Amino acid sequence: MTREQTLIEYYEALSERLGPCHWWPGESPFEIAVGAILVQNTNWINVEKAINNLKANDGLTPQGLRKFSMEELQELIRPSGFFRMKAVRLNNFLDFLDANSAKCITDLKGMETFELREKLLAVKGIGPETADSIMLYALNKPVFVVDAYTRRIFNRHMLVQEDIDYHELQEFFMDVLDPDIEMYNEYHALIVRTAKEWCKKSNPDCESCPLGKFMES
Structure with missing residues (x-):
């Protein structure tokens, strides 16, 4: 499976479980x-x-x-x-x-x-x-936002190294995904919600996590 296919499958699994995030909140x-x-x-x-x-x-x-x-x-x-x-x-x-x-x-x-x-x-x-x-x-610019949550999740799935820097991690997504502003927005929000709910720093709940099935494959 290509990296693009993997990232899209992860995105679809998170979207199916969590639904729209409506992030970032703000009136302007x-x-x-x-x-x-x-x-x-x-x-x-x-x-x-x-x-x-x-x-x-x-x-x-x-x-x-x-x-x-x-x-x-x-x-x-x-x-x-x-x-x-x-x-x-x-x-x-x-x-x-x-x-x-x-x-x-x-x-x-x-x-x-x-x-x-x-x-x-x-x-x-x-x-x-x-x-x-x-x-x-x-500003609705096609830039993929990554953070410590992104690094944690994708390192635990052995897709990136633990010490990967910000720009390398960003390129991991942007090199293969289409520059889709709506998807970039939603994907980042889904990652944050997943890390807070299941992929916690300590005692992660992989069994309940929507991405848990990928750990088993």
Whole structure:
């Protein structure tokens, strides 16, 4: 079986069991981008609290976010953890938009994918996973997002090495799968849900996992 066939079979097995994920949550591309920065080193429950704080104070536009002092912004995003560092990163992101003459992130949608990715990665505090999440979920760019969950699952299935780096892992998918934005979106969300529900770091439940049958074959 080719790698493409294997990855599609995994995707179909997860889709059949879990159904649509409707990820990434957010009412606007800018909100999605802010969420991608805030979710670093925390879980989505904490990010939701911070997002709701910003929303209640009209802070989910570039102009709205700019009106806060650093201290005010830190307090609003405190639930997301590392709030001082993340406040700086949000301001770095706003500076990035200004430097590219973008009133909102959607103004960058017409930029070539590779160029936009490089520009995002140059923003202090935005790494590959955050940049790719912004590109896929906020801007509908055909970029496959990978993370520690992806590495864990596919290493346990002996499809990738445990020490594979981010870009190699990303290429493992993008080299063979069609650049299907909807599939990339859904596949990543399914992987995250699978890792949290069954393929946990300790005591994985392979018997109940929708991918368990592939471990046996």
